[in-house]
Structures are given as structure tokens and as C-alpha cells.
Amino acid sequence: MTLPLLSTxxxxxxxxxxxxxxxxxxxxxxGTFVAVTGPSGSGKTTLLRTLAGALTPAEGKVxxxxxxxxxxxxxxxxxxxADGATAINNVLGGSLGRHSFLSTMFRFPAKERKEAYHLLxxxxxxxxxxxxxxxxxxxxxxxxxxxxxxxxxxxxxxxxEPVSSLDPILAVEVLSHLKSSILSRNGCLVCSLHNDEQVxxxxxxxxxxxxxxxxxxxxxxxxxxxx
Amino acid sequence: MKTELPWHSKFDLLGVTFILFIxxxxxxxxxxxxxxxxxxxxxxxxxxxxxxxPPDWSIIDRTVEGLLETVQIALVSTLLAIIISIILxxxxxxxxxxFWLLWPTRMLLNMIxxxxxxxxxxxxxxxxxxxxxxxxxxxxxxxxxxxAKFFSETFEAANTDAQKALRSLGASPLQAFQFGLWPxxxxxxxxxxxxxxxxxxxxASIIGYVGAGGIGLHLKLYAESADSWNKFSLVLLCILFxxxxxxxxxxxxxxxxxxxxxxxxxxx
Numbered sequence: 001m002t003l004p005l006l007s008t009x010x011x012x013x014x015x016x017x018x019x020x021x022x023x024x025x026x027x028x029x030x031g032t033f034v035a036v037t038g039p040s041g042s043g044k045t046t047l048l049r050t051l052a053g054a055l056t057p058a059e060g061k062v063x064x065x066x067x068x069x070x071x072x073x074x075x076x077x078x079x080x081x082a083d084g085a086t087a088i089n090n091v092l093g094g095s096l097g098r099h100s101f102l103s104t105m106f107r108f109p110a111k112e113r114k115e116a117y118h119l120l121x122x123x124x125x126x127x128x129x130x131x132x133x134x135x136x137x138x139x140x141x142x143x144x145x146x147x148x149x150x151x152x153x154x155x156x157x158x159x160x161e162p163v164s165s166l167d168p169i170l171a172v173e174v175l176s177h178l179k180s181s182i183l184s185r186n187g188c189l190v191c192s193l194h195n196d197e198q199v200x201x202x203x204x205x206x207x208x209x210x211x212x213x214x215x216x217x218x219x220x221x222x223x224x225x226x227x
Numbered sequence: 228m229k230t231e232l233p234w235h236s237k238f239d240l241l242g243v244t245f246i247l248f249i250x251x252x253x254x255x256x257x258x259x260x261x262x263x264x265x266x267x268x269x270x271x272x273x274x275x276x277x278x279x280x281p282p283d284w285s286i287i288d289r290t291v292e293g294l295l296e297t298v299q300i301a302l303v304s305t306l307l308a309i310i311i312s313i314i315l316x317x318x319x320x321x322x323x324x325x326f327w328l329l330w331p332t333r334m335l336l337n338m339i340x341x342x343x344x345x346x347x348x349x350x351x352x353x354x355x356x357x358x359x360x361x362x363x364x365x366x367x368x369x370x371x372x373x374x375a376k377f378f379s380e381t382f383e384a385a386n387t388d389a390q391k392a393l394r395s396l397g398a399s400p401l402q403a404f405q406f407g408l409w410p411x412x413x414x415x416x417x418x419x420x421x422x423x424x425x426x427x428x429x430x431a432s433i434i435g436y437v438g439a440g441g442i443g444l445h446l447k448l449y450a451e452s453a454d455s456w457n458k459f460s461l462v463l464l465c466i467l468f469x470x471x472x473x474x475x476x477x478x479x480x481x482x483x484x485x486x487x488x489x490x491x492x493x494x495x
Binding site: 052054071073074076078080081082083084085089090092093094096098100101104105132134136148149152 | 397
């Protein structure tokens with residue numbers, strides 16, 4: 001059996017003085033879609049950011065088996081796009097880790113530009129590639145942020161409510177793009193979602209958090225073949 | 228239940244500084260004195276301004292030539308100032324530069340700003356002689372004092388979210404600056420540059436007074452020969468014309484930049 005990409009041991013999360021979560025032990029295995037659900041304030045974003053390494057856990061630990069060939073990337077809830085840059089340049093930002101400063105200073109390599117256009121087209125943004133992101137709608141910006149993160153070609157994708165501003169049909173399309181591109185390289189997708197239908201349709205495993213009881217989280221297996 | 232605010236709630240920073248300002252200006256009023264002589268103020272004013280009219284259009288060719296030189300001085304000095312300011316402003320931005328670089332740079336900029344443009348012009352004329360080059364040197368130094376401060380404040384105020392996001396997605400610090408912070412700061416920096424250009428056209432009109440090239444030299448000549456106030460007024464009219472045009476176009480460009488950043492779609 002291959003090692004999980006990331007696992008947690010007795011993980012506990014705290015914000016300020018409030019304990020959000022206790023004793024969470026999970027493994028993020030290759031080829032799985034993990035949904036994180038729960039009411040607002042139950043710690044979904046904190047959990048994702050802790051998994052990403054941006055926050056230190058209050059208790060327990062996060063064990064990573066990722067390396068330079070197997071990378072992690074996150075789609076942020078607040079998107080964090082450069083407003084004064086075009087949609088395409090924001091997306092290309094995702095490729096910066098593969099290139100030196102000088103090789104991207106004036107122009108991105110043709111291969112990356114082609115791929116960025118391709119991604120934007122897949123997310124139904126081909127008409128907006130050269131618009132400043134400040135002039136795009138919230139839903140469009142959300143898709144630009146998703147494209148940027150996908151261009152880093154991550155093995156473990158942590159997506160914090162990536163479809164919260166999209167209509168249900170588009171949301172399903174975006175989720176299936178995210179799922180297929182991560183699973184095609186046998187990665188793992190962790191996605192916080194509010195919509196139960198989407199969870200049922202896409203997720204293999206659901207982590208259900210409780211807003212009042214830190215020990216009240218549940219793990220639910222949604223597909224028969226995944227243990 | 229009493230819902231009114233306590234009486235002293237009006238004395239916040241804004242209220243207190245406003246009261247201090249009013250007190251200060253009224254007490255200063257006592258210190259301002261005239262010459263004490265019995266002068267015909269209104270008559271003096273009318274006699275003097277009467278000499279301005281009608282403007283003497285016979286010198287329009289020479290004036291336009293002088294104005295062109297003024298605008299050229301402003302353009303070159305603004306370009307040089309922008310280049311120097313971008314480097315200095317990164318050193319003066321609290322969010323980018325380390326502490327040991329920050330304060331010396333800020334002190335340097337304070338020193339540059341302390342010297343008025345006319346003094347820079349005098350200095351430059353002493354060093355390179357009486358010519359437009361002196362004007363370029365003077366205005367470059369003068370503008371750097373302001374532009375570098377504006378730029379560094381823009382960098383400090385710009386949204387750094389994208390910069391941090393790119394770092395976490397694998398970009399190097401320089402790349403994150405170029406693609407995360409610079410796009411957010413660039414529109415505001417450009418609008419500062421346009422303002423500086425306008426300002427420099429105005430400044431370039433006066434530094435000729437001490438021999439640093441441009442239209443100022445004409446102003447000086449006409450002011451010194453007692454009967455040329457009608458020529459003087461024509462020069463003023465021409466400066467007004469050019470400054471107004473710059474002001475209007477600058478404002479239009481700045482507004483469209485602001486709209487675009489605020490997310491209003493452009494009409495073009």
C-alpha cells in the first residue's frame with residue numbers, strides 16, 4: 001500500500017481561545033476526493049490552512065509525505081488575486097514556481113501561456129482573459145483563482161469553498177474539472193463545501209465538523225470501494 | 228435609558244486638531260501687520276493689473292518656444308525621477324525594506340523635500356551653468372523627494388494578499404513582487420506620475436527665473452523691464468492654458484484608472 005500524501009495524528013485546532021477541533025486523525029490518500037463540511041465557524045478554513053502548513057496545529061501533528069515532485073497547493077476562500085493584473089496573468093502566477101525570475105520577467109514561456117488559456121477556456125472564461133480581475137464578477141474571480149492553483153499542477157489540492165459564488169450548474173462543472181485534473185495525476189482533493197448534493201455527488205469521504213463540540217466531528221465514507 | 232454620547236466624545240483627534248487650528252490661526256492674525264502707511268490699496272491694485280491688459284500677442288512665437296522647452300524639461304525630469312523613485316521607494320517601504328535601509332532612505336527623502344525647487348535650480352545653475360540641463364537636474368531631484376515618498380506609501384498600502392498567495396504557490400520573492408504586488412500598485416503609481424508631470428510643468432515655468440531654462444526666463448525679463456506687464460500677462464495666459472490641458476487630461480486618466488480598480492467596467 002502506498003503512503004498517504006498527508007495524514008494527521010490527534011490533530012487539535014484552536015483559534016484565539018476557542019477550541020474548534022480535537023483528536024482528528026485522518027489520512028489523505030491518493031485518488032480520493034475528501035469533502036469538509038459543517039456550519040460556518042466550525043473550523044473548515046482553519047483545518048485546510050493547517051493542512052496546508054500555513055497554521056501550526058494547537059495539538060497533535062500533520063505528517064506530510066509530499067516532496068518536490070508531489071506538491072501541495074491551495075485555493076483560498078478570499079481568492080487573493082492581483083486586482084490590477086489581467087485574468088491570464090493571475091493564472092500564469094501559478095506557473096512561477098517552475099521558472100526563474102529572469103525567464104518570466106518579460107513574458108511567460110509559450111507552453112505555460114497555452115496551458116493557462118486552455119484552463120481559462122475550460123472554466124468558461126475565454127472571453128475575459130485580458131480583463132483586469134478587478135472588473136470581473138465574484139464568480140469569475142473564483143474561477144480565475146481555481147485556474148491559478150491548478151496551473152501549479154498540485155498532487156494535493158486544498159480548496160476552500162471553491163464554488164461558493166457559482167450557480168449550481170457551473171459549480172458542478174468546476175468541481176468535476178477540479179476532480180478530474182487532480183485524480184488524473186493520482187492526487188488527492190480536499191474541498192470544503194456547503195452543498196450536501198455536491199458532497200454526495202463528488203466526495204469519496206466526508207469530514208463533518210461540529211460548530212459546538214470539538215470532539216463531535218464525523219468521518220463518513222460515501223463510496224463503497226473506499227475504506 | 229440614556230443614549231446620548233458623553234459631552235467629551237466630540238473631543239476626538241479630529242475635533243481637537245480642528246480647535247487647535249482655529250485657535251492658532253486667530254492668534255497668528257494678531258502678528259500680521261501692514262506697513263502702517265496710508266496707501267490707496269484699491270487704486271494700486273487697479274493701476275498695476277491695468278498694465279496687464281490687453282496681453283501683447285506679438286511675442287506669441289517666442290513664448291510658445293519657451294513653453295515647449297518648459298514642457299521638455301518637465302518630461303525629461305519626470306522620467307528620470309520615476310526611475311530613481313521606484314528604486315528608492317522600495318528601500319523606503321516599511322513592508323518591503325529591512326529596518327537598516329528604511330530609515331536612512333526616509334531621512335534622505337526628507338532632506339530632498341526640505342529644499343524648494345527654486346533652490347535646487349540655483350544649485351544646478353551654479354554647477355552646470357544657465358541652461359535647460361540645470362532645470363532637468365533641479366526638477367529631477369525635487370520630484371524624487373515626492374515621488375519616492377508617494378510610491379513607497381503606495382507599496383505599503385497595496386493589497387499584499389496576492390503576493391502572499393503566489394509565495395505559497397511556489398513563486399520566488401521577486402516573482403511574487405512582480406506578479407502579486409506590482410499589478411496592484413502600478414495604476415496608483417502611474418496616477419502619481421501624471422500628477423508629478425503636471426506639477427513639474429508648473430515648476431519648470433518658474434525655475435527659469437534663476438536661469439534654469441524654460442519660460443521662467445521670459446517672465447523674469449518682462450517683470451524687470453517696467454513697461455512689459457502686458458507681455459508678462461501673455462506668458463501667464465499661455466502657462467495657464469497648458470496647465471489646464473494637463474490637469475484635465477490627467478484627471479480623466481486618473482478617474483478611469485480608479486474606476487477600473489473599483490471594478491466598474493470600462494466603456495471602451
